[in-house]
Amino acid sequence: MSLIAIFASSASVVIYHQYHEREQLQLIRSLKNQIASGQNWERKVAFESLVNPGLGSSDFVFASRISTPAVVYIEGQSLEESKSFFVDKAYSTGSGVIISPDGYIITNNHVIEKSGNLKVLLNDNREYIAKVIGTDSNTDLALIKIEDSGLPYLEFGNSDSADVGEWVLAVGNPFKLQSTVTAGIISAKARNINILNAQQYRIESFIQTDAAVNPGNSGGALVNTKGELIGINTAIMTFTGRYEGYSFSIPSNLVKKVIHDLKDFGVVQRGLLGVTIENVDDQKSKEFGLARVSGVFISNTSKDGAADLAGLKADDIIIAINEHIVNNVAELQEIVGTMKPGMEVNINYWRNKQLFKTKAILKNQINSTELIATRKDPILVKYGIEVRELSEVELQNLKIKGVKVINIHRNSIIANTNMAPNFIITSVNNKNISSVNELIQEIENSKSKILLNGVYEQYKGQYPYSFYKE
Incomplete structure (x- = not known):
């Protein structure tokens, strides 16, 4: 028996080693292509450390070298009028993530919303003035831009494939401490912490981590050990105003969709089901005959909205969207939040103790399927x-x-x-x-x-x- 266990263990090690090698080879090919096209000397350094263990073979070292040059410090002069003539002008500060070599930067809306004259400081101390491309208060995201080329940047990872227990790094500028890297694990996913309650179409489905995040980290990067952007650091849960072990990031798949909309249309093209929803609790699961406490309960549908036209009714329980099981409201909001008006979604729902399927065409805020652009001439x-x-x-x-x-x-x-x-x-x-x-x-x-x-x-x-x- 012990011999079998040894063989099984050895096989696992070999399989993991081979899998890890394949991942490393894919990453090396990607970096080679970028270096060949003249992108980012920082990526060349990281590439050298990857293929040259003597330069630092730790996953944390690799991810840090990739990410720190692409995370910036943002400072904005407050537009709020001071009640005292003698008070100095106030400044808001935070972090941002460069996502393209021509200077597009993601940050949090709350970092810049009350600020003008945005100044961006890079890891190498170059300074720029940024302009605002677009903001979205429903997700607390903003897109700004600086004018340059060949800038270091981060690539998006797939936040859906990130697992609880996975190592992550938080990169930002807490307390103006430039390019600070902290490590932790993903503690939970699809967390709703009710910080955007004032927004009608808010989406809260945070990645929770225990990486140290403090004031100034807002808008910074959450990266995996491959140096891919899997979240934007946004909030902490605290009673003191400082880090107490709970930090929250907007998942990259949602970020990617919002940012692309802001860039292409100037406003987020949000697909809506047209439902009022709540989590399924133990009482509802027993009342409606569910096998587990999971799903999203529909308390109301909008007339001629996507759900209404798809045949959904009050008291139905959504079980899955596009074959993705939805355990709660936050998960449903995250999935639908990555879609545009006019897109078709497959919905599995529970009614009268039976499972049904339907298709819905998502609508926009004015109940049409049009994509409408905002002009900022x-x-x-x-x-x-x-x-x-x-x-x-x-x-x-x-x-x-x-x-x-x-x-x-x-x-x-x-x-x-x-x-x-x-x-x-x-x-x-x-x-x-x-x-x-x-x-x-x-x-x-x-x-x-x-x-x-x-x-x-x-x-x-x-x-x-x-x-x-x-």
Whole structure:
């Protein structure tokens, strides 16, 4: 018996060794290709250490060498007005992750949302001024950019394949300590810690780790031992304001989708099922005859929403999405959060103690399947406004033409008019408009004072807002 155990153990070691060798070979090929195309001397150093054990064969060393050059320090001057004339200007600080050689950087929305004049400091002490490409408060993510080429960057890993118990590194700038690396393991996945409750379409499905994370780490990288980005460090659970063993990161698969949307459209194209949901507890599992305490309970569906049109009803329990078992609300939100409007999803659900299947076409926030882009032309940014075209559904329902205000920048010229988001601009200086291009043209043609007339969907009457050109 002991001999069999020895043979079994030896076989396991050989299998693991062969598997590890295959992984290493794949990684070496990837690095060779990047080095051949002139990308990142840091990756060359890491490559040398990988094929040359004398230079540092530890997985932690390799991952650290790959990741630290790509994690930056971010400092922004607060846009909040001080109540005291004598108080120095406040600054917000955090971390960010370069994800492309031309300077796109991921960070947390809460790092930059109340800041202007964003300064980015690289690991090698190069400094840049960054511009904001887009933000998403529902996931607490933001995309900013610096102008350069050949920058060190991290590649996305697959957060779905990351396992509880797996070693990870947190890389960031806590307390302004540049390029700090801490190690830990993944403690749990799909954690909801209720920090985004103010957001209507919030998604909280964090990777929980015990890697030390402190103020200043927000927006930094969570990487695996291959140096791949598997999360963005976002929050800690603490009673003291400092690290107490619980840190939380946004999974990379969700990050990747949000960031690509911000880059391509200026706004996140969020696919929605159109359901009000809650976790299944022990009482519900017994009441509805489930074999285990798992799934997502539907308490309500939106009329003509994706779930409603797919035949789902209140009291149904979603068991799986696209063959992925969903144990709780956070897992369902993470899966659906990686999808766009118009995408089809397969849903397994429980009704009357039986399992059923259906397909749903995800909708957007205005209950259509269109992908709608936000315009951030320089003249619009100058006055502090972001707008988009009205969708086909909005044009039919509202029976008006115009453009919709999506975001208004703090302390901007438009903000000082008291205009609110979701305002629909129908005319500029009493001349009707039906597109963003027409809005921009009329603003450019205006000599001094600009009068924007329009409506709010939820309020009656016309609303005028005026300001002067600078």
